[in-house]
Amino acid sequence: xxxxxxxxxxKPLEDEWPSKQEAEQSRLFSGxxxxxxxxxxxxxIPAMVPWRASEDGFVTEDVLDWYGRFAQGxxxxxxxxxxxxxxxxxxxxLRIGHDRFLPGLQKLVERVHSESDGHTRVLxxxxxxxxxxxxxxxxxxxxxxxxxxxxxxxRVGVVxxxxxxxxxxxxxxxxxxxxxxxxxxxxxxxSKGHRERVTDEHLDHIAELPQVLPQLFASAAERAxxxxxxxxxxxxxxxxxxxxxxxxxxxxxxxxxxxxxxxLRLPLSVYRAVRAQVGEDYTLGCRFLAQECVDGGTEVAxxxxxxxxxxxxxxxxxxxSRGGKFDDAKQPKLGESAxxxxxxxxxxxxxGYISDEFGPYGRNVEATAAIxxxxxxxxxxxxxxxxxxxxxxxxxxxxxxxxxxxxxxxARQALADPDWFEKVRTGxxxxxxxxEYTNYCEGLDQxxxxxxxxxxxxxxxxxxxxxMSKDNKRRLTAPVWKPG
Ligand SMILES: Cc1cc2nc3c(=O)[nH]c(=O)nc-3n(C[C@H](O)[C@H](O)[C@H](O)COP(=O)(O)O)c2cc1C
Ligand code: SF4
Numbered sequence: 001x002x003x004x005x006x007x008x009x010x011k012p013l014e015d016e017w018p019s020k021q022e023a024e025q026s027r028l029f030s031g032x033x034x035x036x037x038x039x040x041x042x043x044x045i046p047a048m049v050p051w052r053a054s055e056d057g058f059v060t061e062d063v064l065d066w067y068g069r070f071a072q073g074x075x076x077x078x079x080x081x082x083x084x085x086x087x088x089x090x091x092x093x094l095r096i097g098h099d100r101f102l103p104g105l106q107k108l109v110e111r112v113h114s115e116s117d118g119h120t121r122v123l124x125x126x127x128x129x130x131x132x133x134x135x136x137x138x139x140x141x142x143x144x145x146x147x148x149x150x151x152x153x154x155r156v157g158v159v160x161x162x163x164x165x166x167x168x169x170x171x172x173x174x175x176x177x178x179x180x181x182x183x184x185x186x187x188x189x190x191s192k193g194h195r196e197r198v199t200d201e202h203l204d205h206i207a208e209l210p211q212v213l214p215q216l217f218a219s220a221a222e223r224a225x226x227x228x229x230x231x232x233x234x235x236x237x238x239x240x241x242x243x244x245x246x247x248x249x250x251x252x253x254x255x256x257x258x259x260x261x262x263x264l265r266l267p268l269s270v271y272r273a274v275r276a277q278v279g280e281d282y283t284l285g286c287r288f289l290a291q292e293c294v295d296g297g298t299e300v301a302x303x304x305x306x307x308x309x310x311x312x313x314x315x316x317x318x319x320x321s322r323g324g325k326f327d328d329a330k331q332p333k334l335g336e337s338a339x340x341x342x343x344x345x346x347x348x349x350x351x352g353y354i355s356d357e358f359g360p361y362g363r364n365v366e367a368t369a370a371i372x373x374x375x376x377x378x379x380x381x382x383x384x385x386x387x388x389x390x391x392x393x394x395x396x397x398x399x400x401x402x403x404x405x406x407x408x409x410x411a412r413q414a415l416a417d418p419d420w421f422e423k424v425r426t427g428x429x430x431x432x433x434x435x436e437y438t439n440y441c442e443g444l445d446q447x448x449x450x451x452x453x454x455x456x457x458x459x460x461x462x463x464x465x466x467x468m469s470k471d472n473k474r475r476l477t478a479p480v481w482k483p484g
Pocket of ligand 1: 050125388390
């Protein structure tokens with residue numbers, strides 16, 4: 001993970017935790033409507049992929065335990081991890097692209113409702129993503145995968161040379177020379193692994209995304225509704241397909257790229273298709289980026305217009321994240337894929353404790369407040385959810401009191417201590433196990449390993465019935481809270 005050059009080390013924020021009575025009277029623990037559903041409190045666990053699904057995308061016992069453990073803390077809402085809408089293999093990531101996934105997802109919903117005694121609402125984040133390949137070995141890429149075109153021959157200065165001759169010449173080049181003769185895209189495919197973009201309109205399956213995605217999202221959302229989820233969050237954030245359509249870096253030549261009006265066309269058409277399928281009486285919103293935090297990326301002024309368009313279209317909530325793009329991701333190791341949280345934008349998405357003068361806390365608040373302001377000025381009351389480095393009661397309460405957001409997203413802090421919500425609500429805030437923003441969890445995510453928190457994954461490992469990680473070293477869920 002990238003770290004700011006200032007390298008200032010931050011400690012968890014100290015807080016004057018509220019008494020039970022103060023918590024009861026607080027804004028954070030007051031209810032809010034999200035379209036047709038009501039949250040009992042304005043707290044929200046944003047989506048977090050834990051790498052616990054089966055290899056073919058089904059809900060496992062470990063998935064149930066993961067969400068069940070969060071539900072024991074009784075937050076206002078839990079958003080289930082990014083779940084794939086297509087019926088294609090995608091490793092141990094949850095999928096919702098076919099009815100065969102329904103029984104597992106139904107169990108997940110039941111588990112959250114029962115473990116929270118009905119206090120927590122459960123939504124699911126649904127996602128589409130494009131193809132990405134691992135970083136290849138140099139020789140293999142140049143001999144097998146690279147397309148030898150006339151343009152390339154010209155740049156190498158060997159217009160009449162047979163394909164194999166060109167390949168051998170390229171293999172013999174130093175990296176610097178090779179970079180100068182390959183086009184930017186081929187060099188990226190060699191040095192980072194090939195990654196599809198929404199602008200690859202020469203590929204049929206990319207050109208036709210605007211025609212196929214609305215129905216894919218709509219079918220997935222309809223399944224989510226049938227599984228009993230209280231709502232659906234369309235994943236329009238970070239490094240994935242829908243975010244790439246919204247991005248100011250989207251230069252598609254058709255009606256879906258270029259101007260903001262064009263870039264909004266597919267996200268709105270997906271929303272409308274989903275809405276038509278699930279009906280008006282179902283909670284439907286999206287997560288998108290307040291700022292992309294990459295060169296040429298979308299800035300707050302455009303995100304304000306995007307949010308107003310979504311509110312106008314009828315979304316029941318808008319959740320805002322920041323950064324998390326492939327554009328500035330670090331070069332992966334050989335045989336590994338690029339990970340969109342390794343550059344500056346990744347830092348802005350999941351800020352760590354080694355930071356700059358601003359620090360890791362609430363970096364997304366200002367942008368969120370500006371976007372919420374624009375939505376309110378346009379006359380819409382759509383609830384706005386903020387996330388990023390929020391882990392004390394005062395932080396949450398303050399940003400609600402100052403009208404900078406309507407619901408407070410707490411991701412890594414909820415992982416560090418799933419009982420945060422119950423502890424704070426019942427006047428036991430002093431017992432919270434505070435997140436230290438070390439990003440150990442995010443490092444596991446990057447390696448596609450089961451995500452845990454280093455503050456608890458080695459504690460009481462001999463407790464009976466504890467599920468352990470594949471390497472048998474870490475417990476998979478946080479120890480049970482024993483008050484006092
Ligand atoms: C392990 C891990 C997995 C994540 N997976 C997702 C995801 O599936 N979808 C998503 O929108 N954000 C994902 N995020 C980002 C979080 O939802 C959240 O925006 C981010 O961690 C910042 O909030 P925090 O400071 O409260 O942790 C993930 C974060 C972590 C740490
Ligand atoms: S590993 Fe635990 S303490 Fe570290 S950032 Fe993740 S949740 Fe927070």
